[in-house]
Amino acid sequence: MRRARTPIACLVAALALSGCMGRTAPVATAPQPVLDAVAYAAPAPARYDSAYHLDAGDRLRVVVYGQEGLTNTYAIDAAGAITMPLIGTVPARGRTPAGLASEISAKLRNGFIREPSVAVEIEAYRPFFILGEVAAPGQYPYVPNMTVESAIAIAGGFSPRAKRDSVTLTHTDASGSGRFVVPLGTPIGPGDTVFVNERWF
Numbered sequence: 038m039r040r041a042r043t044p045i046a047c048l049v050a051a052l053a054l055s056g057c058m059g060r061t062a063p064v065a066t067a068p069q070p071v072l073d074a075v076a077y078a079a080p081a082p083a084r085y086d087s088a089y090h091l092d093a094g095d096r097l098r099v100v101v102y103g104q105e106g107l108t109n110t111y112a113i114d115a116a117g118a119i120t121m122p123l124i125g126t127v128p129a130r131g132r133t134p135a136g137l138a139s140e141i142s143a144k145l146r147n148g149f150i151r152e153p154s155v156a157v158e159i160e161a162y163r164p165f166f167i168l169g170e171v172a173a174p175g176q177y178p179y180v181p182n183m184t185v186e187s188a189i190a191i192a193g194g195f196s197p198r199a200k201r202d203s204v205t206l207t208h209t210d211a212s213g214s215g216r217f218v219v220p221l222g223t224p225i226g227p228g229d230t231v232f233v234n235e236r237w238f
Contacts (some may be wrong), residue, residue: 091133092163094113095129096110096160097160098110099111102153121141123145134159142154162227165225165229166229166230168230169204170198171192171199172192175192179226183224184224185206186221198236203218204234206218207229
């Protein structure tokens, strides 16, 4: 009799354990940080490289594949051009990086390299300028996605006499130059001039 009870007891114990194991108990898990979710959904920082029009002060990385002697960093001079070995002066002002790469390829193909492959990247943008009622007016390096507000912060913030709700922005692009009164959240571009006005009261 005792022998018959042992398998039954084992069977009951096994069923009880399997029942317990099947129950869903609350499990503590670390909450997913909200920033992770945002990081994947957030758009990549805007890059000006493809549509950006070059001008004096921009510093470029020109890569000529297979030609290490030609691959180098070149600054666009005051005349709006870069000077490279073999081909000399190449006009850059007003061109996009892709347009400049095409121009360099055409010059290299003309008696120097049979099928040149050229890429142009912006290594450093030309500076922006901030004047008027800020702590340290002057010229500063431009970084992508800057706004008027971040430019003012880089220049040490407003002076005590500054008009703080809007500024005058001078912007020059392929269509010409324009001057606008803008709010602080307005994006700025390389070569722009931000002028912080004085308040009159």
